[in-house]
Amino acid sequence: MDISLSCPDITDVERQAVVDVMQTPQLSLGPRVIEFEQMFTRFVGTRFAAAVNSGTSGLQLCVRAMGIGAAHEVITTPFSFIASSNCILAEGARPVFVDIDPDTWNIDPRRVAGAVTPQTRAVLPVDVFGQPAEMDPILEIARARGLRVIEDSCEALGATYKGRRAGSLGDVGVFGFYPNKQVTTGEGGMVVTNDEGLHAQIVSMRNQGRGPGGAWLAHERLGFNYRLCEINSALGIAQMRRIDEILENRRRPAEWYRERLHDERRVRMQKVHADCRISWFVMVVRLADDYTRADRDRMLQQLRDKGIGCNNYFTPIHLQPFYAEQFGHRPGDFPVCEALADRTIALPFHGKLTEREVDTVCREFRKML
Numbered sequence: 001m002d003i004s005l006s007c008p009d010i011t012d013v014e015r016q017a018v019v020d021v022m023q024t025p026q027l028s029l030g031p032r033v034i035e036f037e038q039m040f041t042r043f044v045g046t047r048f049a050a051a052v053n054s055g056t057s058g059l060q061l062c063v064r065a066m067g068i069g070a071a072h073e074v075i076t077t078p079f080s081f082i083a084s085s086n087c088i089l090a091e092g093a094r095p096v097f098v099d100i101d102p103d104t105w106n107i108d109p110r111r112v113a114g115a116v117t118p119q120t121r122a123v124l125p126v127d128v129f130g131q132p133a134e135m136d137p138i139l140e141i142a143r144a145r146g147l148r149v150i151e152d153s154c155e156a157l158g159a160t161y162k163g164r165r166a167g168s169l170g171d172v173g174v175f176g177f178y179p180n181k182q183v184t185t186g187e188g189g190m191v192v193t194n195d196e197g198l199h200a201q202i203v204s205m206r207n208q209g210r211g212p213g214g215a216w217l218a219h220e221r222l223g224f225n226y227r228l229c230e231i232n233s234a235l236g237i238a239q240m241r242r243i244d245e246i247l248e249n250r251r252r253p254a255e256w257y258r259e260r261l262h263d264e265r266r267v268r269m270q271k272v273h274a275d276c277r278i279s280w281f282v283m284v285v286r287l288a289d290d291y292t293r294a295d296r297d298r299m300l301q302q303l304r305d306k307g308i309g310c311n312n313y314f315t316p317i318h319l320q321p322f323y324a325e326q327f328g329h330r331p332g333d334f335p336v337c338e339a340l341a342d343r344t345i346a347l348p349f350h351g352k353l354t355e356r357e358v359d360t361v362c363r364e365f366r367k368m369l
């Protein structure tokens with residue numbers, strides 16, 4: 001058996017788009033990156049979009065463009081991919097974690113207000129596993145306390161919250177295009193916003209701090225090379241033309257899994273909030289409380305031995321050794337997050353999965369419970 005954990009949804013259309021761009025002389029700073037950005041403004045519904053070379057660099061530029069740095073704090077979730085916190089650390093600010101909601105697995109909005117200090121500058125919610133964070137209460141606290149909101153939507157392209165697209169809800173939203181995401185460019189990212197000033201700074205900083213005219217050797221501020229090239233952009237355009245199909249291809253296996261596992265009392269699934277339409281990113285299940293982390297790890301090994309791709313998702317960020325050391329975090333600091341993280345299993349999930357494969361995975365998985 002060989003059922004992989006993830007797999008990009010690539011067709012001949014994408015392959016041809018990449019070949020076509022290779023036949024032009026313009027491999028960077030050309031028309032394709034602009035077209036890719038325009039597709040995003042239309043799809044997400046923001047005024048501006050800036051393509052970058054990864055979701056991580058997009059997040060870092062957001063923190064930087066907001067003037068957040070040393071002596072500042074940003075409130076975020078410990079249950080996420082580490083990039084959502086590293087972008088704060090990379091700019092010299094302090095990530096302040098608050099625990100998650102046990103059902104939605106997203107940052108618990110009820111805990112955010114209690115974490116605000118005079119040093120807080122922003123809240124950085126993550127749309128974990130494709131489900132938008134509960135944005136209204138977060139935006140309300142942010143408005144009341146004068147904080148910015150950076151929405152990490154890297155896992156949530158296509159999701160909605162109260163009918164609006166993930167990524168368009170905060171001051172700025174970020175997407176990532178690593179090959180396990182809904183849409184891939186190999187590596188890449190996109191920063192979307194309605195804030196013209198923020199957008200202008202991000203566009204400048206991704207391109208070596210050049211000004212709006214783009215004069216080649218005129219640099220107005222410290223910048224980076226975080227550009228997305230034409231080859232990646234061509235792939236992204238071809239993927240975005242198929243976005244409805246790509247999302248539908250992922251919705252089907254998600255339904256198959258939920259039909260087969262929703263009544264399994266030894267397993268819990270992420271609860272999708274009534275205000276949200278999830279965009280399926282991974283199929284993560286949580287074992288019941290009487291399983292230990294060692295039980296979970298044993299099950300991961302058993303699944304792999306059978307040729308079924310799987311993983312734990314995530315290790316809490318505050319317990320990553322360099323975070324624990326720098327900020328003095330200890331096991332028990334964020335118990336809801338830790339109890340979940342010890343018991344997660346990500347099962348094979350992608351748009352090419354067949355119903356037979358889902359059957360096989362569920363049968364083997366249930367045998368181990």
Ligand SMILES: *Cc1c(COP(=O)(O)O)cnc(C)c1O
Nearest residue numbers: 054055056081083154176177178
């Ligand atoms: C994938 C991801 C990112 C950033 O991804 P890149 O690999 O840098 O494109 C950021 N945050 C979360 C939650 C992610 O899942």
